[in-house]
Amino acid sequence: MAETPTPGPRSVLVTGANRGIGRAIAERFVAAGDRVATIYRSGDLPDGVLGVTGDMTDTASVDAAFTEVEAQHGPVEVLVANAGITRDQLLMRMTDEDFEQVLDVNLTGAFRCVRRASKGMIRLRRGRIVLISSVVGLYGGQGQVNYAASKAGLVGMARSITRELGGRGITANVVAPGFIDTAMTAALPQDRQDAYRAAIPAGRFARPEEVAGVVHFLASDDAAYVSGAVIPVDGGLGMGH
Numbered sequence: 001m002a003e004t005p006t007p008g009p010r011s012v013l014v015t016g017a018n019r020g021i022g023r024a025i026a027e028r029f030v031a032a033g034d035r036v037a038t039i040y041r042s043g044d045l046p047d048g049v050l051g052v053t054g055d056m057t058d059t060a061s062v063d064a065a066f067t068e069v070e071a072q073h074g075p076v077e078v079l080v081a082n083a084g085i086t087r088d089q090l091l092m093r094m095t096d097e098d099f100e101q102v103l104d105v106n107l108t109g110a111f112r113c114v115r116r117a118s119k120g121m122i123r124l125r126r127g128r129i130v131l132i133s134s135v136v137g138l139y140g141g142q143g144q145v146n147y148a149a150s151k152a153g154l155v156g157m158a159r160s161i162t163r164e165l166g167g168r169g170i171t172a173n174v175v176a177p178g179f180i181d182t183a184m185t186a187a188l189p190q191d192r193q194d195a196y197r198a199a200i201p202a203g204r205f206a207r208p209e210e211v212a213g214v215v216h217f218l219a220s221d222d223a224a225y226v227s228g229a230v231i232p233v234d235g236g237l238g239m240g241h
């Protein structure tokens, strides 16, 4: 059955919109006239974004934040699960805690959000779920066994959501950014930044806005028939992976 067309401004929730890629995504939806909210922990927010504090690692906190957002903006129609962390370490030195913390934020955190968002989307019979993964999820990365596992997990998650909810006007897709100029990449040693840049056909890192445009497209009516896809935004780095 075709989905109901989107009427007017939508209730959009982007996790971690206080900085980096999440901030640019939130700004993009605000500029398009949507009602935009974020679950965030700290920092300041772009103009026009409703901020509700919450922690991705805590189910009660995520559920309570959704309830507050929905009370003000209505059921979430577009969810962008963006919040994420790295705890890089070589495999032999990686602790259980390093592994579990990254999985808890990046993978279980996304699960907590999509589970809560799906309730309203099923009732509305429409919804857009975009999970922010990484080129590293399918390409792998030295010292990133935890991070890559969490980001690859999002692919299986989006595809399973697509199979469960695809008949209800809901799409679930993965965006896999390559190297984007944010605090996360600035933390990499300069020699690794240079090596990555040399391997990227585009010859540069991207701006967060270049990810935001793709996310915005996936949330649009034009992308109604795109689901379970992994869309790279990586300047060609991961081609064929």
Ligand code: NDP
Residues within 6 Å of the ligand: 015, 016, 017, 018, 019, 020, 021, 022, 039, 040, 041, 042, 043, 054, 055, 056, 057, 082, 083, 084, 085, 105, 132, 133, 134, 135, 176, 177, 178, 179, 180, 181, 182, 183, 184, 185
């Ligand atoms: P940043 O480190 O700049 O921002 C991460 C965001 O996640 C912050 O808003 C942070 O909040 C939030 N966050 C982290 N942990 C939690 C938590 N427990 N609860 C709530 N929010 C949390 O990262 P980027 O903007 O670079 O990355 C955004 C997403 O894009 C991540 O999922 C990342 O893995 C992915 N990505 C980034 C790439 C890049 O090159 N930068 C490449 C590929 C993927 P706070 O400010 O409070 O810490």
